[in-house]
Amino acid sequence: MTYEISAVSCEPADWRDTLLGLRDDGFDFFDFLTAVDETDAGETPGFEVVAHLYDTRRGAFRETLVRTRIADGASIDSLTPIWAGAAWHERETYEMFGIDFSGFDDGTGLGLRKLLLPDGFDGNPLRKSFVLTARVSKPWPGAKEPGGDSTDGKPARAPRRRMQPPGIPDDSWGPR
Structure with missing residues (x-):
């Protein structure tokens, strides 16, 4: 048996299709989604959105990290149609970084909303500008x-x- 770790980069427009392809290739376990504030990066400022996946089939020890860079204020496709478990992570990333996930659906019909911060809290605390x-x-x-x-x-x-x-x-x- 081997243990395979890989990283995949994609364009924001290919985000959902890339992750759907990886799911169909055996990466059936969604581990987490987060972002990194790179708004002060020289050539391509914005946010690095990152998803971590595992292949949980017996004997297949594989994990991958999928990244894309989006501009400040841009939205990215939601992964909730692929993995329902992505809803919590997308809500947290929306709240902490202000990143909008288009097509978000956690089954409640309430859309993206606060997860951890109190009502009336203004701002996104994990942005470097906060x-x-x-x-x-x-x-x-x-x-x-x-x-x-x-x-x-x-x-x-x-x-x-x-x-x-x-x-x-x-x-x-x-x-x-």
């Missing part, structure tokens, strides 16, 4: 400069340059 408000509103640990209060009579060290905590854009992004 400002982490908790880091803006809470003081960053170490707000007091080391050496600021010298009690031993020695001069205090010069303060370090203030750093923004990760997830907070610099002021050039405009008001927060």
Whole structure:
């Protein structure tokens, strides 16, 4: 027996057909779907949409990763007509990244909707452009400069340059 791992890239227009072909080729188990925010990539900015599949037939140890790159604001075909289990993953990816899945049907007739975040939450928290408000509103640990209060009579060290905590854009992004 061998264990085969492969990766497939396709155009967004071929997304559903590529995955349907893989299902017909024996990749019968849908493991997960997610996205990667590559909106800051130089040549082809957008989102990398990724699906992971397994072939679960006896003696067939195969898995594959299928990728496509879509532009920010573009939609991609839903995989729910192929695998009903893709619904949860597509709802999560829609909520966290703002990616629309056309033809989405989880059997409820409610369409794409929030899955994890509370009602009234605004934004897509896994996008690189999303400002982490908790880091803006809470003081960053170490707000007091080391050496600021010298009690031993020695001069205090010069303060370090203030750093923004990760997830907070610099002021050039405009008001927060």
